Amino acid sequence: MGPATLSQVLRHLPPINDPRLLVGPETSDDAAVYKIDDNTALIHTVDFFTPVVDDPYLFGQIAAANSLSDVYAMGGKPFLALNIVCFPNCLSPDILAEILRGGAEKVAEAGAIVAGGHTVQDDEPKYGLAVTGLVHPDKVISNAGAVPGDMLVLTKPLGTGIVNTAIKGDLAPEESVKAAVNAMSSLNRGASEAMINAGARACTDITGFGLVGHAVEMARGSGVTITLRTKSIPLLPGVKELAAMGLIPAGAYANRDYFGTMAHFANEDTPPEIRAILYDPQTSGGLLIAIDKSKLDSLMEEMERMGVAAAVVGTVRQKEAAAVEII
Amino acid sequence: MKELDCRGLACPQPVITTKKALDTMVSDTLITIVDNETARENVSLFARNAGCGVSVEQKGADFYITITKGEETPGVKETVPEVKPAAAGENAGTVYFISSNVLGQGSPDLGMTLMKSLMNTLSETDPLPGTLIFLNSGVYLTCEGSVVLEKLLMMGSRGVKILSCGTCLEYYKLKEKLQVGIISNMYDINNILTGPGKVITVA
Numbered sequence: 068m069g070p071a072t073l074s075q076v077l078r079h080l081p082p083i084n085d086p087r088l089l090v091g092p093e094t095s096d097d098a099a100v101y102k103i104d105d106n107t108a109l110i111h112t113v114d115f116f117t118p119v120v121d122d123p124y125l126f127g128q129i130a131a132a133n134s135l136s137d138v139y140a141m142g143g144k145p146f147l148a149l150n151i152v153c154f155p156n157c158l159s160p161d162i163l164a165e166i167l168r169g170g171a172e173k174v175a176e177a178g179a180i181v182a183g184g185h186t187v188q189d190d191e192p193k194y195g196l197a198v199t200g201l202v203h204p205d206k207v208i209s210n211a212g213a214v215p216g217d218m219l220v221l222t223k224p225l226g227t228g229i230v231n232t233a234i235k236g237d238l239a240p241e242e243s244v245k246a247a248v249n250a251m252s253s254l255n256r257g258a259s260e261a262m263i264n265a266g267a268r269a270c271t272d273i274t275g276f277g278l279v280g281h282a283v284e285m286a287r288g289s290g291v292t293i294t295l296r297t298k299s300i301p302l303l304p305g306v307k308e309l310a311a312m313g314l315i316p317a318g319a320y321a322n323r324d325y326f327g328t329m330a331h332f333a334n335e336d337t338p339p340e341i342r343a344i345l346y347d348p349q350t351s352g353g354l355l356i357a358i359d360k361s362k363l364d365s366l367m368e369e370m371e372r373m374g375v376a377a378a379v380v381g382t383v384r385q386k387e388a389a390a391v392e393i394i
Numbered sequence: 395m396k397e398l399d400c401r402g403l404a405c406p407q408p409v410i411t412t413k414k415a416l417d418t419m420v421s422d423t424l425i426t427i428v429d430n431e432t433a434r435e436n437v438s439l440f441a442r443n444a445g446c447g448v449s450v451e452q453k454g455a456d457f458y459i460t461i462t463k464g465e466e467t468p469g470v471k472e473t474v475p476e477v478k479p480a481a482a483g484e485n486a487g488t489v490y491f492i493s494s495n496v497l498g499q500g501s502p503d504l505g506m507t508l509m510k511s512l513m514n515t516l517s518e519t520d521p522l523p524g525t526l527i528f529l530n531s532g533v534y535l536t537c538e539g540s541v542v543l544e545k546l547l548m549m550g551s552r553g554v555k556i557l558s559c560g561t562c563l564e565y566y567k568l569k570e571k572l573q574v575g576i577i578s579n580m581y582d583i584n585n586i587l588t589g590p591g592k593v594i595t596v597a
Contacts, residue, residue, distance in 0.1 A: 074553035236406040313409040313440030317432035339439055388573055
């Protein structure tokens with residue numbers, strides 16, 4: 068659902084006043100965090116979607132990596148997951164078995180278990196997981212902790228929405244597809260451990276609202292302005308060319324229309340294809356991490372040690388009119 | 395002149411259909427008809443980056459995209475604005491049509507105080523208004539220096555649609571100073587005013 072419609076719907080919900088709910092809906096964070104006692108908080112999250120690739124096993128892997136990511140983005144460790152499945156009668160059950168195998172293996176790679184699930188008959192397959200993780204209540208990394216002077220690090224290349232659109236049109240080069248599948252099915256586990264070890268201040272994972280959308284939410288949650296440097300942002304191979312061909316998902320435009328009023332492009336001549344990439348909704352995207360400048364080197368060393376290709380993509384400064392400035 | 399009817403086709407099919415047609419053309423004009431914003435933007439972007447001239451005309455809910463091969467016209471603006479609010483029917487809640495930066499006739503100072511008070515009240519009503527439309531000097535309220543900006547930003551972040559009239563922003567030279575909501579046009583504003591939501595005029 069687009070961000071404008073979603074906020075329209077959610078504003079009718081009653082407010083929650085429970086001190087044990089450490090992270091709730093109001094900061095537009097990735098998951099809910101609930102304090103059990105002084106040493107333990109639960110992270111709860113759910114996510115599911117329609118297939119982004121034809122291979123059912125890979126789809127399962129991608130959906131699971133995506134669902135687990137919300138726990139990693141909060142600085143937690145996943146330990147339990149439940150499958151959510153919509154599946155049509157007309158498709159072979161073998162396909163579903165492959166989806167679930169992909170999901171279960173990805174969850175196992177994360178050191179967690181799939182303890183069950185729920186299936187519904189539906190015209191179009193959908194798959195994802197509800198994931199529960201653990202975190203120390205004082206060590207929750209929300210999207211609201213960035214302070215002026217922090218550096219911003221992104222841990223996966225952008226462009227999966229555009230590549231997925233190109234795949235639907237049979238116009239995606241093999242190299243782009245391979246890189247996108249690799250990015251989407253990779254766990255954010257290493258990136259999360261690296262940011263915990265280095266002492267990150269704020270984090271969010273880049274998913275449906277695109278890089279600019281999630282940066283806006285981090286900026287508003289933290290009461291700061293975020294500067295993104297277009298040239299430093301890692302992109303999947305071929306994405307610029309595909310975007311220039313107009314292979315841009317509707318979600319990118321919905322994100323632009325909603326977050327565009329809170330983001331400002333310093334260069335007014337920024338071509339529409341570059342803007343589209345920055346607003347492109349990501350499937351199982353990377354982490355966007357804010358960290359104190361003095362800890363940046365140690366974060367980048369940790370990332371390298373974990374095998375994560377991270378890039379410094381921006382900075383945090385005092386709050387100004389625009390939540391996000393793109394240079 | 396060739397016409398391609400891409401209405402009802404899901405993204406990215408309109409681009410692919412247009413691309414195939416363009417690939418077989420040497421130098422001619424092609425009209426691609428689409429029925430949604432995404433297709434309009436994507437087909438226009440594709441054609442422009444393929445070095446073609448592009449112009450768009452809106453007829454009802456459809457967009458007629460005229461693509462001229464071999465004639466590059468960079469900088470040609472489309473006749474449809476880039477940012478469009480959702481169609482009126484999707485909009486729940488009361489519509490406030492605000493055509494002045496102050497509330498009521500009389501002392502401007504008092505009018506400003508009343509406008510502040512109105513925005514404070516609106517931001518605390520439950521449910522919140524559905525849409526706020528700013529017209530004429532009302533657009534000062536959505537721009538830099540507005541005394542009600544904080545309230546508008548707060549309402550915007552909670553899903554209230556905030557529209558400022560583009561012609562008015564241009565007239566008052568405020569386009570660069572818009573701080574909240576989106577730029578709209580008379581066509582869309584009229585759609586909302588004549589739509590199902592209750593309309594309250596603030597002048």
